Amino acid sequence: MERRDFFKLALLNLTFLFYNRSGFSHSDKKEERKSNLNKNNGDALIIVDVQNDFCPGGSLPVKNGDSIIPIINKLQNKFNFVVLTQDWHPSNHSSFSINNPGKDPFSTKDMPYGKQVIWPAHCVIGTKGSDFHKDLNTNKANLIIRKGFRQEIDSYSGFFENDRQTHTGLEGALKNAGIKRVFVVGLALDFCVQYTALDSIRLGFETFVIKEATLPVNVGSSVESTMKNFKNFGVNFINFEEKV
Numbered sequence: 001m002e003r004r005d006f007f008k009l010a011l012l013n014l015t016f017l018f019y020n021r022s023g024f025s026h027s028d029k030k031e032e033r034k035s036n037l038n039k040n041n042g043d044a045l046i047i048v049d050v051q052n053d054f055c056p057g058g059s060l061p062v063k064n065g066d067s068i069i070p071i072i073n074k075l076q077n078k079f080n081f082v083v084l085t086q087d088w089h090p091s092n093h094s095s096f097s098i099n100n101p102g103k104d105p106f107s108t109k110d111m112p113y114g115k116q117v118i119w120p121a122h123c124v125i126g127t128k129g130s131d132f133h134k135d136l137n138t139n140k141a142n143l144i145i146r147k148g149f150r151q152e153i154d155s156y157s158g159f160f161e162n163d164r165q166t167h168t169g170l171e172g173a174l175k176n177a178g179i180k181r182v183f184v185v186g187l188a189l190d191f192c193v194q195y196t197a198l199d200s201i202r203l204g205f206e207t208f209v210i211k212e213a214t215l216p217v218n219v220g221s222s223v224e225s226t227m228k229n230f231k232n233f234g235v236n237f238i239n240f241e242e243k244v
Contacts, residue, residue, distance in 0.1 A: 040181070041080055041081075043081065043179065043181045043182075044174055044177070044181070044182050045075060045083065045185065046170075047076075047082065047084050047085070048158060048184060048186030049085055049187050049192050050069060050072065050136045050186050050187060051086060051087060051129065051187075052130070053122040053129035054087075054122075054188070055187075058129055059121060059122045059129055062188045064215060065187050065188075067215070068186075068212070068214060069135045069136050071240060072137075072185050072186070073135075073136065075183075076137060077140075081142050081174075081177055082143075083143045083170065084138060084143070086147070087130065087147060088147060089123050090124070090125055090149065090151050094116065094151060094153075094154070095154045096119060097118050097121070105118055105119060106118065106119075112163070113153065116162070117154070119154075125149070147161065147168050148161070150166070153166060155168070157196050157199045158199070160199060181205060182205040182206070183208045184197045184207065184209045184214075185214050186213070186214055187214070188214075188217045190218065193209060193214050194226045194229065198229060201235050207235045208236040210240055211238065212239065212240040213240060
């Protein structure tokens with residue numbers, strides 16, 4: 001399967017998954033919003049996968065992926081609760097091409113939970129590629145969620161593994177902290193950021209994705225499909241300086 005064709009298929013499957021999952025509730029009621037964040041204790045910032053392997057020079061880079069890091073660092077100052085997600089794979093992970101002889105990167109295979117993409121090895125536990133980018137400020141993080149560490153299950157969302165049943169623990173942590181609104185940034189907009197934002201809204205959090213603090217893979221109609229999903233499911237796609 002060509003890489004472009006795979007991404008088109010993946011986006012179609014993602015849209016189907018979320019349209020057919022129960023639990024979404026989106027009200028058209030407009031509530032009065034605060035003029036700025038002002039470190040609202042009910043707000044959390046989730047920084048998705050700003051790791052070396054997803055930045056230029058990594059094994060699965062997003063173009064100019066490191067360019068959003070200064071904005072993310074600035075944005076952290078507006079939050080009391082900051083979460084980092086981190087892809088964290090064992091070297092024998094079932095999604096890696098090196099562990100699937102005869103399977104090319106970006107092809108797929110059937111797993112008990114559905115189609116699994118075959119990826120180049122990335123974010124292997126203990127390697128430089130799995131480290132957060134050196135320019136990312138990690139000192140403000142209250143919590144680091146490591147995902148994909150189970151050999152047999154991949155993970156895109158910060159909330160669930162790809163079987164859509166196995167929790168990462170993020171939902172409980174946010175609810176225990178009294179979080180009501182979630183702001184998502186990081187890499188990549190049209191995949192892990194999208195999965196995280198859609199799960200966030202489904203789990204009952206008012207959810208925002210900040211435009212200047214995320215970048216897409218941008219293959220085929222991936223960005224267009226992401227924007228449609230955000231609109232359909234009530235994810236707010238906002239500017240960094242926009243009043244919320």
